[in-house]
Structure formats: structure tokens, C-alpha cells
Amino acid sequence: MTVExxxxxxxxxxxxxxxxxxLISIIILWRVRVLRVGGLDAGRxxxxxxxxxxxxxxxxxxxFGILLGGYLGVEILGTIEGDGTPQDQAVMTILAYGFASLxxxxxxxxxxxxxxxxxTKPDWVDIPLGVGLFVVVIPLIALAGIVAxxxxxGLDTVQQDPLAHNTLRLIAQNRxxxxxxxxxxxxxxxxxxxxxxTFRVYFQSMFLRIVRSRWAAVFASSAVxxxxxxxxxxxxxxxxxxxxxxxxxxxxxxxxxxxRLGVPIVLHMCFNAANIIVAFVITPITE
Numbered sequence: 568m569t570v571e572x573x574x575x576x577x578x579x580x581x582x583x584x585x586x587x588x589x590l591i592s593i594i595i596l597w598r599v600r601v602l603r604v605g606g607l608d609a610g611r612x613x614x615x616x617x618x619x620x621x622x623x624x625x626x627x628x629x630x631f632g633i634l635l636g637g638y639l640g641v642e643i644l645g646t647i648e649g650d651g652t653p654q655d656q657a658v659m660t661i662l663a664y665g666f667a668s669l670x671x672x673x674x675x676x677x678x679x680x681x682x683x684x685x686x687t688k689p690d691w692v693d694i695p696l697g698v699g700l701f702v703v704v705i706p707l708i709a710l711a712g713i714v715a716x717x718x719x720x721g722l723d724t725v726q727q728d729p730l731a732h733n734t735l736r737l738i739a740q741n742r743x744x745x746x747x748x749x750x751x752x753x754x755x756x757x758x759x760x761x762x763x764x765t766f767r768v769y770f771q772s773m774f775l776r777i778v779r780s781r782w783a784a785v786f787a788s789s790a791v792x793x794x795x796x797x798x799x800x801x802x803x804x805x806x807x808x809x810x811x812x813x814x815x816x817x818x819x820x821x822x823x824x825x826x827r828l829g830v831p832i833v834l835h836m837c838f839n840a841a842n843i844i845v846a847f848v849i850t851p852i853t854e
Contacts, residue, residue, distance in 0.1 A: 582713050588706035595703050601824055607781040610826025612772075616682040619776040625678060626769030629671035633761060636666030650737050653746035660734075660750060664757035671764035678768075685772060686822060689829035696825060697833025704817040704834075705841065708810050715809035733801060735846040742847060751843050759835035766792045766815070767822050767831045775823075785819035814838055 593602070600606040614622065640659040641647070647655050679687040734754065738747055766788050775784035792815040793808055800807055818831040 693829025
């Protein structure tokens with residue numbers, strides 16, 4: 568078989584391939600005690616020094632940073648029709664998520680002073696940990712999308728598009744546009760930082776402070792994370808919400824299991840980069 572033949576075979580048997588890989592992923596997660604009772608306690612994140620209301624305030628403030636950065640982008644670019652151009656999206660994403668990263672990072676300094684054991688300090692070891700965890704959980708994330716797509720077809724809803732995100736479509740449709748690289752850099756680097764500070768460090772810590780169950784906090788923050796992405800997913804791509812939810816659960820669990828700030832950020836970066844590759848490289852090959 569040539570490489571092209573292998574790509575086509577994998578594309579035709581994606582569900583089977585991902586099903587087998589997902590089973591292997593579950594075995595690995597069980598072996599490293601993530602899926603066992605008390606498995607998430609290993610990270611020893613202590614969020615008790617900060618009240619739940621303050622964790623909520625930190626998360627909302629960081630999220631408003633995204634909105635304020637986006638508002639600044641509108642003031643600079645004017646009203647954007649539809650999805651705009653790669654330049655429009657690049658400027659908007661850099662301003663929105665760059666500003667939120669600064670706001671959330673600034674807040675993090677004060678949070679670390681009050682709750683130094685809450686998982687607020689990154690380290691270089693977080694990079695290989697995050698990449699390794701991504702390799703383990705990506706089959707589960709992909710399988711969730713495949714199953715959701717099959718359910719949508721069975722329910723005779725809107726035909727689902729593999730590129731289930733407006734920004735991914737914009738990148739795929741403008742592969743030769745130089746602004747794509749600025750947009751890609753923002754999606755891979757800035758978006759994960761801003762979103763992980765918001766949903767994992769702040770919102771998940773808030774839920775953990777309230778319910779005192781790590782898994783419950785992970786699922787609660789993942790539900791909020793998925794709802795927040797609803798507007799970015801077109802009607803013919805709603806199956807991707809299942810993948811987003813599973814991704815968020817994996818990221819949240821990795822945060823609790825390791826207690827390291829950089830791990831969820833790196834894992835999120837890997838996921839965004841993988842989606843860019845699908846839109847930029849793999850899709851043309853399989854076509």
C-alpha cells in the first residue's frame with residue numbers, strides 16, 4: 568500500500584480505527600489510575616484558601632477580557648460581515664485572546680499568592696506531559712465526534728460537515744493567504760491560554776470549592792466550556808460539541824491529576840494544532 572492508499576483506508580474505516588485506539592486509551596488511563604476512585608486526588612490541588620465567589624469573579628473577569636479585546640477589534644476593523652477574512656479573524660483573535668491572557672495572567676499572580684497549591688505555577692515538564700496526554704486521549708475525543716455525527720445522521724438532522732468550525736473553514740478556504748499564519752498562531756497559542764485560565768483555573772476551581780468532588784467539578788466546568796463554544800459551531804457541525812465536551816473533560820481531569828497549570832494549556836494547544844492540520848493538510852489529501 569502507498570501512503571495515499573493508507574490514508575484513504577484510514578479515512579474509510581475511521582470509526583474502527585478510533586474505536587480500537589480508544590479502547591487502548593481507556594486501558595492506559597486505567598493503568599495510570601486516572602479512571603480509578605480517587606485517581607484525580609494525586610494532583611493535590613487545594614482551592615480552599617480562596618472563596619468560590621472569588622474564583623467565579625476571576626473567571627468572569629478573564630472572560631470579559633475576551634469580550635473587551637473583541638470590542639477593540641471591532642473599533643479598529645469596523646463591523647465584519649460573516650466570518651470576514653483571515654486578516655479580520657487574525658486581528659480579532661489576537662486582540663481578544665491576547666488581552667484575556669494578559670488579564671487572566673495578571674489575576675493569576677494574585678491568586679498564586681493566596682493559594683499557591685491550587686495549580687497556578689507552570690513548569691517546563693508540563694510540555695511533555697501535556698503532549699503525552701494528548702496522544703493518549705485524542706482517540707476518545709475523535710470517537711465522540713464520530714458517534715455524534717452518526718447519531719445526527721440517524722436522526723435525519725442537518726448533514727454534518729467534518730470541518731465543524733467557522734474558523735477552520737476560513738483557514739481551509741484561504742490556504743494561500745499570508746494572514747492565515749497569524750491566525751493559526753493565535754489559535755494555537757493565545758486561545759488555549761485564555762480559555763484554560765478561564766474555564767480550568769478559575770471556573771473549575773470554583774466548582775471544586777463548592778461541590779468538593781474533583782470529577783463533579785470537571786464535568787461542571789466542561790458543560791460550561793461546551794456551552795460557551797455553541798455559537799462558534801455552525802448548525803452543520805454541532806456533532807463537534809461532543810468532541811469539545813470530551814476534550815474538556817480530558818483537560819479538566821489532567822489538571823486535577825497533575826496539579827500543573829501548563830498541562831491543560833499544552834493539551835489544549837495540541838488539540839487546536841491538530842485541528843489546524845486537519846483543515847490545512849489532511850483534508851486536501853483525502854479529497
